[in-house]
Amino acid sequence: MKELMIVLDTTDMNHPRARKCIEYLKKTDLSLAELVIVDNVYSDGFNRGACLEGFRRLAGERPIILLQDDVFIEDARWLTKLRDVTLKPDVLVAGCLHSYERSSDVFAGALVGYDLRVEPVTHIAEATAEPLRYLPCILSGVVFIAEPEKLGLEAANITDNGKTDLYQDGLYEADICMQAWAMNKRVAACLDLTVKRMLPHPSVLSKMVKDQPVDGDRFRLKWQVFIKDSLYAVQELKGLEKRLKEPSQPSPTPSHKERGTI
Secondary structure, eight states: OOSEEEEEEESOTTSHHHHHHHHHHHTSOOTTEEEEEEEOTTOTTOOHHHHHHHHHHHHTTSOEEEEETTEEOOOTTHHHHHHHHHTSTTEEEEEEEEEETTOOOEEEEEEEOTTOOEEEEEOOOOOOSSSEEEOSBOOTTEEEESOGGGOOSGGGOBOTTSOBOOOOSTTHHHHHHHHHHHTTOEEEEEEEEEEEESSSSSOHHHHHHHHOHHHHHHHHHHHHHHHHHTGGGSGGGTTGGGGSOOOSSOOSSOOTTSOOOO
């Protein structure tokens, strides 16, 4: 059994984008990792949250890395760099920098408000004491979870009929980030690693809120009190909340026109 588990999520592993993603991966050092490809074949009934939660349990005490098929990784040492970030005190979840097609910006993560207002955080190259940056949420696409056995979505998501209520789509990773902060652990982006994304712009959350409003309601119900009262009181995140843009009009759910991602 290898030291790490990589789970690559794709809608079609034969799609040119997915095949290119896999080709890039194979050129990197995967000697420490077991690679699992999850092909949901465009199934309308596919529950991404439940699937990833199953692999989280399967990984046990092994670190798990969640990848999406629009990510192109060119750095041969990407796994080592992410793992090194999680060796820092209390860092449980690590991500990296993302560059997107049709955008000159490089994104490190996202700020999130208790009402699901979101502001992507751009990265400006500068000299830093450590090659990492603490953020409320890293971007989905490359998510390294150092101790998956410490996390679990189902405990706070039990429905009235006793069944587990898991995210259908894009907020699984955001929930993991919130869990880490709530446990007094840390979430950080590795500043030494940049991946390329095929998406035109980091707008995953805005699309999710539009297409999967139930997930947004689920995330808000679970985390709004923590985000409002505790998240930005953490030393590493103090002051960041001020950068969240006010909504154009009062609304419990952010407009799909808002710019943001998780």
